[in-house]
Amino acid sequence: MKFETYFPNEKLKHYISHFAVSENEFAGEYKVFPSSGLVIGFQYKGELSTVNENGENKLNAAGISGIFDTYKVFKNSSGIGTFLVYFTEIGFAHFASRPVNELFNLSISLEDVFEKQKVREVEEKLSAALTDKHRIRVVEQFLVSQLKDVQTDKLIVEAVRRIYESKGTIRIRELNEQLFISQSPFEKRFRKVVGTTPKKFASIIRFNALLEDLKHSKSLTEICYENHFFDQAHFIKEFKHFTGDTPENFKRKE
16 A cells, blocks of 8 residues: 655645545555545546445545545545645635535535536546656646635634644634634634634544544543543543544554
8 A cells, every 4th residue: 555645836835735645456445534624636546435324425536525523434446546635724715716614524526616627637637647746746737727816814824723722622712812803703704714613623623632642651531631521421422423433442443
């Protein structure tokens, strides 16, 4: 299995966190946990599906996933090759012609977001590309062509920074007070730019901080209270929502 990460060029670095190229010769299923930004995926070979209680749903060769607030299960064919674009928290708003929150919990065709012919051209070029360097060049050219002259919402950038600084434990009311903005307009601006509510975003940041804590030798009780959970029952319930597993079982598998 191959999974290589790369950083974008100067024009894209404020909007794209990183690229990744993933290849796997074997078919299989895997879980993906919630992250803090949107992701575009190009399958330049093979096929990918989502799996749920209703069965399998084959994904388009070029698709985009909004922020989601629980885990997803994916199934890949053998011989799959995928080019992934990971956006920063405020990044996709600079490419989108629609509010980012409309993609919350969705995985849709990239043709529903960008011009169909442009997407098809990228797919064809990626299928023909023989190196990661070539693939990166193809995707960067496409993204630069789609970049819009949108002013960055500095208040939302600061809100994201403070949520990270608190590891997702800051209360949204406290954040409103710090930024001198009332709840309703703040939530509307945050959802439009980031793709979900400040509260859900903070819970995703806290969850990812928990995953880091689980890699260390801390007890589950320590992790629970350091991350400001009211009690262990609440901690276990939220963790299970994000992963489908209890913290104890998850840690044992690591």
